[in-house]
Each structure stands twice: as structure tokens, then as C-alpha cells.
Amino acid sequence: MNSTAADPLPSWNDGRAKEAVLAFVARVTNEGSSDFLPPAERIAVLDNDGTLWPEQPIPFQAAFAIDEVKRRVVAEPTLASDPMVQAALAGDLGTLLAGEHHDGVMQILALTHAGMTTDEFRAAVEAWLASARHPRYGRRYDELTYQPMQELLRLLRASGFKNFIVSGGGADFMRVWVERVYGIPPEQVVGSTSRTTFELRDSGPVLTKTLNHLFVNDRQGKPVGIHQFIGRRPVLCCGNSDGDHAMLQYTTINNPRPSFGLIVHHTDGEREYAYDAVSKSTGKLVEALQEAPERGWLVVDMKRDWNTIFRPE
Amino acid sequence: MNSTAADPLPSWNDGRAKEAVLAFVARVTNEGSSDFLPPAERIAVLDNDGTLWPEQPIPFQAAFAIDEVKRRVVAEPTLASDPMVQAALAGDLGTLLAGEHHDGVMQILALTHAGMTTDEFRAAVEAWLASARHPRYGRRYDELTYQPMQELLRLLRASGFKNFIVSGGGADFMRVWVERVYGIPPEQVVGSTSRTTFELRDSGPVLTKTLNHLFVNDRQGKPVGIHQFIGRRPVLCCGNSDGDHAMLQYTTINNPRPSFGLIVHHTDGEREYAYDAVSKSTGKLVEALQEAPERGWLVVDMKRDWNTIFRPE
Numbered sequence: 001m002n003s004t005a006a007d008p009l010p011s012w013n014d015g016r017a018k019e020a021v022l023a024f025v026a027r028v029t030n031e032g033s034s035d036f037l038p039p040a041e042r043i044a045v046l047d048n049d050g051t052l053w054p055e056q057p058i059p060f061q062a063a064f065a066i067d068e069v070k071r072r073v074v075a076e077p078t079l080a081s082d083p084m085v086q087a088a089l090a091g092d093l094g095t096l097l098a099g100e101h102h103d104g105v106m107q108i109l110a111l112t113h114a115g116m117t118t119d120e121f122r123a124a125v126e127a128w129l130a131s132a133r134h135p136r137y138g139r140r141y142d143e144l145t146y147q148p149m150q151e152l153l154r155l156l157r158a159s160g161f162k163n164f165i166v167s168g169g170g171a172d173f174m175r176v177w178v179e180r181v182y183g184i185p186p187e188q189v190v191g192s193t194s195r196t197t198f199e200l201r202d203s204g205p206v207l208t209k210t211l212n213h214l215f216v217n218d219r220q221g222k223p224v225g226i227h228q229f230i231g232r233r234p235v236l237c238c239g240n241s242d243g244d245h246a247m248l249q250y251t252t253i254n255n256p257r258p259s260f261g262l263i264v265h266h267t268d269g270e271r272e273y274a275y276d277a278v279s280k281s282t283g284k285l286v287e288a289l290q291e292a293p294e295r296g297w298l299v300v301d302m303k304r305d306w307n308t309i310f311r312p313e
Numbered sequence: 314m315n316s317t318a319a320d321p322l323p324s325w326n327d328g329r330a331k332e333a334v335l336a337f338v339a340r341v342t343n344e345g346s347s348d349f350l351p352p353a354e355r356i357a358v359l360d361n362d363g364t365l366w367p368e369q370p371i372p373f374q375a376a377f378a379i380d381e382v383k384r385r386v387v388a389e390p391t392l393a394s395d396p397m398v399q400a401a402l403a404g405d406l407g408t409l410l411a412g413e414h415h416d417g418v419m420q421i422l423a424l425t426h427a428g429m430t431t432d433e434f435r436a437a438v439e440a441w442l443a444s445a446r447h448p449r450y451g452r453r454y455d456e457l458t459y460q461p462m463q464e465l466l467r468l469l470r471a472s473g474f475k476n477f478i479v480s481g482g483g484a485d486f487m488r489v490w491v492e493r494v495y496g497i498p499p500e501q502v503v504g505s506t507s508r509t510t511f512e513l514r515d516s517g518p519v520l521t522k523t524l525n526h527l528f529v530n531d532r533q534g535k536p537v538g539i540h541q542f543i544g545r546r547p548v549l550c551c552g553n554s555d556g557d558h559a560m561l562q563y564t565t566i567n568n569p570r571p572s573f574g575l576i577v578h579h580t581d582g583e584r585e586y587a588y589d590a591v592s593k594s595t596g597k598l599v600e601a602l603q604e605a606p607e608r609g610w611l612v613v614d615m616k617r618d619w620n621t622i623f624r625p626e
Contacts, residue, residue, distance in 0.1 A: 040492070040498055175544040187501075205536065205559075229500070231485075253513070
């Protein structure tokens with residue numbers, strides 16, 4: 001810990017947060033410890049938007065969808081007369097999110113996330129990542145991951161944990177780049193999903209994306225998704241919003257195994273963004289923050305606890 | 314290969330089948346080979362019923378459901394007047410499967426696979442496994458796995474493959490015992506699923522099983538399930554019935570990576586069961602068998618190719 005060479009979390013400032021993380025990992029991996037966990041039980045679940053990379057000024061997948069709409073309108077100009085397409089082009093999330101069933105969002109999703117093969121969707125995401133730049137930082141979106149969390153992912157992996165992303169984002173969207181960016185294989189991504197249809201064409205087998213049986217892996221959906229995809233309770237959970245509240249509870253409350261909950265608190269408006277109860281994007285954080293002291297969840301103060309925010313260029 | 318000590322497949326007789334399996338594994342794991350696959354891409358998918366353990370005289374999960382109905386009727390005698398409960402008690406699968414929507418099966422599933430917490434369901438499966446015996450072999454159901462396939466699972470794992478079960482069986486049913494029996498962790502099980510509901514009770518977080526959004530992971534559902542849960546195309550696929558036809562196609566046709574398809578053909582009525590076009594249980598095999606020569610899928614003849622069927626007691 002005092003030697004820089006041996007510090008697995010150099011982007012974390014010395015203090016309570018860093019100590020708590022290191023202490024938990026040591027406690028469950030030290031064979032002499034009464035809290036020792038066999039490697040198979042070291043399941044970590046981590047939210048993505050706002051926990052591993054930013055979700056401001058809008059979630060990155062929403063930026064992808066809007067850019068896709070822009071691209072589509074060029075080829076199909078009649079689309080431009082649609083009020084929801086206009087709202088997307090204007091970045092007007094309020095209009096898109098209005099109504100009980102978020103009809104606008106569903107329409108934009110149908111346009112950008114359904115009706116194509118999974119290979120075509122993958123190619124669209126790759127092309128977008130290669131060309132799009134974040135409006136504030138001017139960098140590729142997939143370069144804007146939090147360096148302290150990258151170090152945490154590496155520490156967990158080196159300590160025998162299996163890291164799973166458990167995100168409200170689309171599984172198909174994330175699986176394009178998570179292996180390259182986080183070292184997490186596609187089969188360790190739990191995200192929002194809908195069913196594809198299978199077909200054997202002359203060119204080979206094809207899966208076509210639809211919005212049928214949409215599963216939104218958010219809030220109470222997160223423990224549901226964890227059970228459905230992973231099939232056992234995690235012992236470590238990282239999130240940043242009330243969307244992660246239920247999976248923090250599922251991970252830590254009356255878990256027969258030792259467990260750890262962590263909340264990334266966005267307190268750094270200078271280097272990143274400062275928000276909790278009020279967010280212009282996703283990421284509202286009220287209930288989970290209130291419950292944190294009672295549950296013993298570690299609240300990481302980005303401004304105080306992290307000496308570096310982003311992965312160096 | 315000639316030394317017994319070095320033979321990873323001692324329950325396989327020498328011959329074309331064994332040679333083909335060993336040659337494929339060597340081809341994709343030999344770094345000097347042009348077909349070398351990095352370990353991350355060594356994804357194997359294996360059906361369960363009829364491929365890793367028997368599905369006769371009825372699928373083992375159906376035996377569980379029937380035994381559960383019997384248990385429930387003792388506590389709730391009014392259930393016994395229900396015609397579908399009577400059909401289940403009589404083992405009358407024909408009545409249960411009748412109708413377009415298999416109402417009888419759905420009713421028995423609702424009785425035995427929904428309305429309880431995931432922990433309660435797990436306990437019911439464990440209790441059943443401990444007490445139930447297969448009618449022909451008199452052994453615990455989870456002891457009746459095919460020894461040659463256990464050896465194949467071990468060979469694949471030792472060769473850097475990640476083995477996934479991709480079965481029409483219920484994921485929650487299989488996850489209770491697959492780690493102990495096959496060395497496959499719960500997160501590598503793709504099965505039929507439905508959604509749970511999350512609730513924080515005084516006793517802690519609870520997931521309750523329902524039949525909502527039932528996903529039947531069979532036939533064309535298998536590639537759909539593979540995409541949804543694993544997120545990449547496998548390179549090795551083992552099945553035994555037309556229920557595995559689509560995933561054999563998905564694995565092997567125009568796959569940019571080297572790939573391998575294997576069909577377990579039930580030809581041994583003496584030691585196990587002999588069936589293909591006609592089966593009293595599940596496991597009908599016609600189309601996949603017809604297509605095997607054209608696709609280069611290996612058809613394993615249980616009688617000829619396996620010198621041992623079951624794991625020794």
C-alpha cells in the first residue's frame with residue numbers, strides 16, 4: 001500500500017473509501033479469513049452509466065440513437081416529418097419520455113434498435129463509436145471510462161472475482177465494446193434485452209432484432225436480471241443511482257456471504273458532473289444515498305476520493 | 314492417444330467419432346494452427362436432456378413436476394379433482410400436451426414452478442433429487458449423466474473452452490445442481506426462463522417465480538437464447554434432437570471461425586434407450602440427422618462409440 005508499485009488503486013486517494021475497498025477484497029480472498037469466499041462465489045455486479053463511464057449530458061446510448069436517427073433521415077427524408085423524430089433530432093428528451101409508456105422513446109428505439117440483424121446493429125455501433133465525440137471532452141465515448149473504476153475492475157479480476165455489468169443499457173449495445181474497453185466478455189453483460197428472431201438465409205443463420213418481450217434491466221429489474229442471467233446472488237455491487245438501489249439491497253441485505261455495496265457519488269462539477277437528487281440526464285440518486293449509512297454501503301465522493309477521473313489519453 | 318494415462322476420452326471407443334472430437338480440439342488450441350482460436354472465442358454449447366443425461370422414460374424435470382404434484386395433493390386434497398392434476402398423477406403426458414398452447418403443461422408448471430420464492434424452489438429441487446430414483450436404473454437422477462460427455466466437458470474445459478448448457482429445461486431447475494454435477498457454474502446455463510418479481514421483505518430480499526414472459530429455449534429459441542445470454546456465436550455445439558437443429562445451424566453454417574457440430578444418436582436400447590424418429594418422450598430426431606452429412610456434423614452412435622454410458626456409481 002505504501003509502495004506505489006504495489007498499489008492496485010493508484011487513482012484513488014488514500015482515505016476511508018480506498019481502505020474499505022481494499023479491506024473487503026483482502027477479507028474474502030485471504031484463505032485464513034473466516035470470511036474467505038471460494039472463487040466461484042466472488043460475483044461482482046457493476047452498473048455502467050454513471051458508474052463505469054458518464055451519463056451526462058445524456059446517456060451515451062441515447063446519443064447513439066439520436067445520431068442514428070440523423071443518419072437515417074438523410075436516406076429517408078420522409079422520416080423528418082414525424083414529431084418524435086423531430087424531438088430526437090432536437091435532443092428533446094422531455095418530449096420523447098412523455099406519457100406512461102414513453103411512446104417517443106419506444107418509437108426511436110424501434111427505428112434504431114430493431115428491424116436489423118444483430119450483425120448490422122453491431123456494425124452500426126462500431127461505426128458510431130469510431131466517429132462520434134463527446135460534446136464536452138471531445139473524445140471517443142468509449143475512451144471516457146473512469147480510471148479508478150478500471151483499476152477496481154482489474155483488482156477484482158486479479159483477485160478471482162467474475163465481473164458482470166448490470167446496466168439499464170441495451171445488452172446488444174454494450175457487448176460490442178465491453179470486452180475491449182473493460183476486459184469483460186459479452187457473456188458477463190446483463191442489460192436490457194428484447195427477443196430476436198432466427199432465420200436461416202442463403203447467406204447463413206441470421207438473428208433479427210425486435211422490441212418484443214422488452215426487458216428493462218433497471219431498478220427492481222436489476223435483481224430480476226441478475227437472477228435470470230447469473231443465477232446467484234452477487235457479493236459486491238457498484239452503482240450510482242436509485243436505479244441501482246434494488247441490486248444494492250439484493251447484494252447486501254441478509255446475504256449469508258460477506259458482501260459489499262458501493263455508490264459512486266457525482267460531486268465533481270469541475271472535472272466531471274455534480275448531481276444527485278436532480279439530474280438533467282439519468283442518474284437521480286436519493287433513496288439509495290439515504291439508505292447507505294444504515295446498510296453500510298460505501299459512498300465514494302468523486303471529488304475527494306479520486307485523483308484521476310478518466311483513463312489517460 | 315495410445316497411452317491410457319494420456320487419453321482424455323477413455324469411455325469413447327477408438328474410431329472416427331473420438332478421432333474427430335480430438336482433432337477439432339487440437340486444431341483450435343494449437344497455436345501453430347491456422348485455425349487457432351483465442352480462449353475467449355472457445356464457446357461450447359451443449360444441450361442437456363438426451364445429450365448430457367437421459368430424457369427417458371420422461372424428461373427428468375417432468376418427473377420432478379409430477380412428484381411435486383403428488384406431494385402437493387397430500388397437503389391440498391381438493392387439487393386431486395382437477396383433470397390436469399389427475400393426468401399428471403397418471404403420468405399421462407398426452408393429455409397434458411394436448412391443445413395448441415399445452416394448457417395442461419402450463420397448469421402443472423404454474424403449480425410446481427411458480428408462486429414460490431427462488432429459494433423455496435431450489436430447496437424443492439434439492440429435496441427431490443435426494444429422494445427420487447430413476448424407474449429403470451434405481452439411481453438418483455443427477456447420478457445418471459453420460460460418462461463420455463462428462464469426459465468431453467472436462468477435455469473442453471482443460472482446453473480453455475467455456476462450456477454452456479443450452480437446454481429447453483428450466484434454468485432455475487438446472488442451476489441447482491449443474492455446478493456440482495457438470496462443473497458448470499449457474500451463469501453458464503441458458504434455459505427456459507420466466508420473470509421473477511423482486512420484493513424486500515423483513516427477512517431480506519426475495520424473488521418470487523412467475524410464468525410471465527415465459528421463454529422456451531428450444532428449437533429456434535436456442536440461437537435466440539444463445540444470443541441473449543451469451544452474446545456471441547459458439548464454435549462447438551452438441552445436441553441430440555431436432556430441438557437442437559437450429560443451434561447446430563447457428564454454430565456451424567458460415568461461421569467465420571472453425572466450428573464443430575455433434576449429434577448424440579440414441580442407438581443403444583440395451584444399455585440406454587434406442588430412439589430417433591419416434592420417441593415416447595422428447596428427443597425426436599429426423600431433420601438434424603438428415604442434414605448432418607451435408608453440414609459435416611458428427612453423429613455419435615452410442616452403441617458403437619461409447620464403451621461406458623453412465624458415470625460409475
